[in-house]
Structure formats: C-alpha cells, structure tokens
Amino acid sequence: xxxxxxxxxxxxxxxxxxxxxxxxxxxxxxxxxxxxxxxxxxxxxxxxxxxxxxxxxxxxxxxxxxxxxxxxxxxxxxxxxxxxxxxxxxxxxxxxxxxxxxxxxxxxxxxxxxxxxxxxxxxxxxxxxxxxxxxxxxxxxxxxxxxxxxxxxxxxxxxxxxxxxxxxxxxxxxxxxxxxxxxxxxxxxxxxxxxxxxxxxxxxxxxxxxxxxxxxxxxxxxxxxxxxxxxxxx
Amino acid sequence: xxxxxxxxxxxxxxxxxxxxxxxxxxxxxxxxxxxxxxxxxxxxxxxxxxxxxxxxxxxxxxxxxxxxxxxxxxxxxxxxxxxxxxxxxxxxxxxxxxxxxxxxxxxxxxxxxxxxxxxxxxxxxxxxxxxxxxxxxxxxxxxxxxxxxxxxxxxxxxxxxxxxxxxxxxxxxxxxxxxxxxxxxxxxxxxxxxxxxxxxxxxxxxxxxxxxxxxxxxxxxxxxxxxxxxxxxxxxxxxxxxxxxxxxxxxxxxxxxxxxxxxxxxxxxxxxxxxxxxxxxxxxxxxxxxxxxxxxxxxxxxxxxxxxxxxxxx
Numbered sequence: 001x002x003x004x005x006x007x008x009x010x011x012x013x014x015x016x017x018x019x020x021x022x023x024x025x026x027x028x029x030x031x032x033x034x035x036x037x038x039x040x041x042x043x044x045x046x047x048x049x050x051x052x053x054x055x056x057x058x059x060x061x062x063x064x065x066x067x068x069x070x071x072x073x074x075x076x077x078x079x080x081x082x083x084x085x086x087x088x089x090x091x092x093x094x095x096x097x098x099x100x101x102x103x104x105x106x107x108x109x110x111x112x113x114x115x116x117x118x119x120x121x122x123x124x125x126x127x128x129x130x131x132x133x134x135x136x137x138x139x140x141x142x143x144x145x146x147x148x149x150x151x152x153x154x155x156x157x158x159x160x161x162x163x164x165x166x167x168x169x170x171x172x173x174x175x176x177x178x179x180x181x182x183x184x185x186x187x188x189x190x191x192x193x194x195x196x197x198x199x200x201x202x203x204x205x206x207x208x209x210x211x212x213x214x215x216x217x218x219x220x221x222x223x224x225x226x227x228x229x230x231x232x233x234x
Numbered sequence: 235x236x237x238x239x240x241x242x243x244x245x246x247x248x249x250x251x252x253x254x255x256x257x258x259x260x261x262x263x264x265x266x267x268x269x270x271x272x273x274x275x276x277x278x279x280x281x282x283x284x285x286x287x288x289x290x291x292x293x294x295x296x297x298x299x300x301x302x303x304x305x306x307x308x309x310x311x312x313x314x315x316x317x318x319x320x321x322x323x324x325x326x327x328x329x330x331x332x333x334x335x336x337x338x339x340x341x342x343x344x345x346x347x348x349x350x351x352x353x354x355x356x357x358x359x360x361x362x363x364x365x366x367x368x369x370x371x372x373x374x375x376x377x378x379x380x381x382x383x384x385x386x387x388x389x390x391x392x393x394x395x396x397x398x399x400x401x402x403x404x405x406x407x408x409x410x411x412x413x414x415x416x417x418x419x420x421x422x423x424x425x426x427x428x429x430x431x432x433x434x435x436x437x438x439x440x441x442x443x444x445x446x447x448x449x450x451x452x453x454x455x456x457x458x459x460x461x462x463x464x465x466x467x468x469x470x471x472x473x474x475x476x477x478x479x480x481x482x483x484x485x486x487x488x489x490x491x492x493x494x495x496x497x498x499x500x501x502x503x504x505x506x507x508x509x510x511x512x513x514x515x516x517x518x519x520x521x522x523x524x525x526x527x528x529x530x531x532x533x534x535x536x537x538x539x540x541x542x543x544x545x546x547x548x
Contacts, residue, residue: 069427071428071429071431074428074429082425086422086424087421088418088421088422090420091417099426099429102415103411103430108411129544147429151430
C-alpha cells in the first residue's frame with residue numbers, strides 16, 4: 001500500500017530522517033518507535049505532505065506523494081492525527097467532523113447524521129454543539145480520530161494517540177482502531193506507549209537520531225540489543 | 235429542537251428582520267429624513283460585514299482593505315466622468331476593478347497574521363500613490379475627479395441594496411460549506427489542508443468576495459458625494475473604522491458587525507453632541523474599554539459567556 005524508499009529529510013544542517021525505507025502492507029499496523037527527536041513525526045509529516053522530502057520517494061498505491069500538497073494527499077486516502085490534537089477550536093464537534101467531507105456530494109443532512117452517529121459511538125453526541133476548545137485533551141484526541149474516520153481514508157497516521165489520555169478513554173480509542181483495522185484500514189502508529197504499540201503492531205520500526213536501527217515484530221524488537229541501548233542506554 | 239430546525243428558525247427570524255429593516259430604511263427618503271447619517275450607517279455596516287468575511291471567517295485581517303474601496307470609487311468615477319458612461323456601468327467597472335485588484339493581491343495570502351496585515355496596508359498606500367501619480371486626464375491626478383452630478387437618493391437606495399446583498403451573502407456564508415471551510419482555515423490553516431481542504435482556492439473566494447463588496451461601496455459613495463480624490467478614497471481611516479466596527483460587534487458572527495457599527499456610530503454621535511471638544515479622546519476610551527471588557531466584541535462575548543446563545547445568535 002505504502003512504500004517509502006530512501007527517505008531523507010534535512011533541516012539546515014540537521015539530518016532529521018536519514019535514508020529510511022519501509023513498506024506498509026494493506027490492512028496492517030506499522031509501529032514507529034524511538035526516543036524524542038528520532039524522526040518519527042518527521043516521517044509522518046513527509047508522508048502527508050506537511051514537509052517536502054529532501055530525497056527519496058513515497059509511493060501510495062502507485063502514486064508518488066513527494067511534492068503533493070497535504071489536501072491532495074488527504075484526498076488520495078491518507079488521514080492523520082497529531083501528537084497535540086489539532087481540532088478547529090471554534091467549530092462545534094459536528095462541524096469539526098464535517099470539515100474533511102465538505103466537497104462530498106452527500107447532503108448536509110446526511111453528513112450531519114453520519115458525524116453525529118460517530119460522536120454517539122464514543123458518547124460525545126450530547127455535547128455535539130460545543131466548541132472543540134471546550135473539550136478535554138483526551139476527548140480532543142478522540143474527536144480528531146473521528147474526523148479522520150469521516151474522511152474514510154485507507155491509511156491512517158496516528159501520532160501519539162495515547163499520550164495524556166485517561167485509561168478509560170484509551171480503551172475507547174483502542175476499540176476504534178481495532179474496528180477500523182477490521183474494516184480493512186492500515187495504520188502507521190507512533191507512540192511512546194510501548195505496550196500498546198507492541199500489542200497492536202504486526203511490524204515495528206525503531207528509529208534513533210533519524211536512522212533505522214531495527215525492524216521486525218514485537219518479540220524481535222524487545223530483545224534487540226541496539227534497541228535496548230537506544231531506549232535505556234548502556 | 236434539532237440543530238437543523240434551530241438553524242432554520244434563527245435564519246428565518248433574521249431574514250424577517252432584514253425584510254422589515256429594508257422596508258423601514260426604504261421609506262426614509264419619502265418621509266424627508268436627512269439621509270447623511272443613514273447613508274453612512276449603511277455604508278459602514280456594509281464595509282464592516284465585507285471585512286468580516288476575510289477577518290472573521292477566514293482569519294486574515296486586511297488593514298489595507300481601503301485599497302478595494304478606493305479602487306472601486308476611482309473605477310466608477312473614471313468610467314462615468316472620463317468615458318461618459320452611465321452610473322450602472324461605473325458600478326460594473328468598480329466590481330471588476332475589485333476582482334482584478336484582489337487577484338493581483340491574492341499572493342499576499344501566503345503570509346499570515348500581522349505580516350499579511352502590514353503588507354496589505356503597504357499595498358493600499360502604493361495604490362493611492364500610483365493613482366495620484368497618474369495623469370489628470372486618466373485619473374484626475376492629485377486633485378481627484380468631480381463627477382459633475384449627484385443623486386443622493388439614488389445612492390442611498392443603491393447602498394441599501396448593497397448592504398442587504400452583503401448581509402444575505404454573509405448569512406448564506408455562515409451556514410454554507412464554504413463558510414465552514416473558511417472558519418476551519420481561520421482556526422488552523424495547516425490542519426484544514428491536512429484534512430483535505432484546498433485552502434488556496436477557498437480563501438481566494440472569500441478574498442474576492444470581500445474585495446468586491448468594498449469596491450462597490452466605494453463606487454456608491456463616489457456617486458453620493460459626486461467627488462473622488464486619493465486622500466479620501468484611500469484614507470486608512472476607512473480600513474480602521476471597518477475593523478473597529480466589526481471587532482466591536484464580534485468578528486466571525488453575522489450580526490456582530492451590524493451591532494458593532496450601530497452601537498459605535500450612536501456612541502460617536504452622542505459624544506459629538508455632548509462633548510465635542512473631547513470627542514476623539516472619549517471615543518478612543520470607549521474602544522479601549524470595549525476591547526478590555528468585551529474582547530470578542532459585543533455579540534461574540536455574549537456567545538462566549540452564554541454558549542446556549544450560539545443556537546440563537548450567529
């Protein structure tokens with residue numbers, strides 16, 4: 001589904017991502033882990049067009065994403081959430097969910113109904129007319145995921161979805177991810193919550209200072225000496 | 235009551251109010267009222283609402299908004315005076331001039347926040363200097379253009395029609411998908427683009443719309459006063475007042491700029507009547523107090539204080 005080949009991103013003299021390659025197969029979850037500054041979010045930003053890759057290629061179902069604008073990439077079927085939730089703070093929850101589908105041919109009533117149904121699934125329907133800025137951080141993350149679901153992308157990039165979220169809300173979040181996975185969606189998951197990443201991801205990529213230091217399934221990664229050193233030090 | 239029904243109800247009430255307002259204001263000339271106050275009330279409501287499309291809905295504060303107003307005034311005056319065409323042709327020329335100038339300036343929207351505001355201000359000054367430097371037989375030179383005729387009643391009705399058209403447009407915008415996209419861009423342009431909005435195309439629509447409203451306003455004012463000169467047509471106070479009135483009422487709301495303009499013009503009038511010497515000082519004080527205690531404007535602050543009002547006011 002997604003092929004990243006020799007991706008390199010340089011900011012001034014800083015090499016944030018250094019010749020990274022990986023693939024995301026259909027209906028899979030790829031976990032991206034690494035300490036702060038290892039390049040995880042930069043990779044996400046290159047995939048969805050926020051940053052232009054300095055070198056390398058990113059192919060999504062045969063289309064090269066390098067040089068495309070974020071809205072074009074979103075319309076190709078790639079959605080994302082952010083480490084710090086980025087909702088439209090003065091739009092209501094229903095409106096927040098409708099923004100990705102404003103060019104959809106469905107009627108406003110249909111879109112509103114769909115948005116409200118998603119909000120009801122996570123018990124936020126009762127506050128659907130509240131502005132997003134009135135939500136807690138965890139609720140904002142949840143609404144951000146629902147917003148991605150409205151877009152109905154095939155690949156979803158999740159940046160630290162569990163950070164700072166109450167365990168009860170984490171459970172709701174996990175349920176939604178698994179539901180989407182069952183529906184055939186693929187994910188790239190960036191998280192410091194290793195337990196969640198290990199349990200959700202079929203395949204893991206470990207980064208350190210912009211370089212890939214390990215790749216494999218959870219069992220391989222957990223016993224890899226380079227990974228242990230990068231996370232815990234010598 | 236469901237959200238859709240609420241929107242329908244509040245829009246119906248608002249449109250009913252506008253119809254009554256149009257009727258009342260339309261009868262003023264027939265009853266011999268002095269039109270000066272009312273003409274400028276309509277003019278400022280129109281400008282504040284037009285500016286609100288960019289500043290309130292899209293998040294771009296164009297301090298140089300007067301450039302569109304000035305170019306509209308000049309386009310109409312040149313068409314009528316220099317080419318001997320009727321005033322309606324002047325209005326068309328003004329609208330076209332607004333479109334062309336907004337397209338020329340569209341590139342400035344890659345800038346954000348104060349940088350965009352400063353550049354738009356500079357462009358308005360450049361427009362004024364360029365027109366003043368043109369030969370007299372092209373744009374009247376530094377003396378401006380006297381139309382040689384005036385029709386205050388006609389100009390008043392034209393301004394009333396433009397104000398109603400502007401308010402109807404803003405009302406539609408507030409409830410349309412385009413309006414929702416604009417408000418999303420206002421809140422976070424990068425995220426709006428990430429979720430699939432072509433922000434360049436969407437904000438250009440708002441920019442052109444906002445510019446045409448200002449250029450048409452300038453054209454009608456030229457007809458009303460029958461004279462156009464660069465110092466008046468490109469006076470930065472035009473932008474400043476439009477910003478103050480829109481902010482005083484509440485940027486991003488439909489009725490905010492209307493309320494802000496009415497309140498500020500009444501306050502200004504009262505201060506003039508009772509404290510003519512301290513007029514500017516007291517008006518400044520009112521603006522400072524308003525921004526300190528109602529930073530989201532009169533309507534905006536009401537909505538913030540009482541969120542349920544969001545369902546009624548918009």
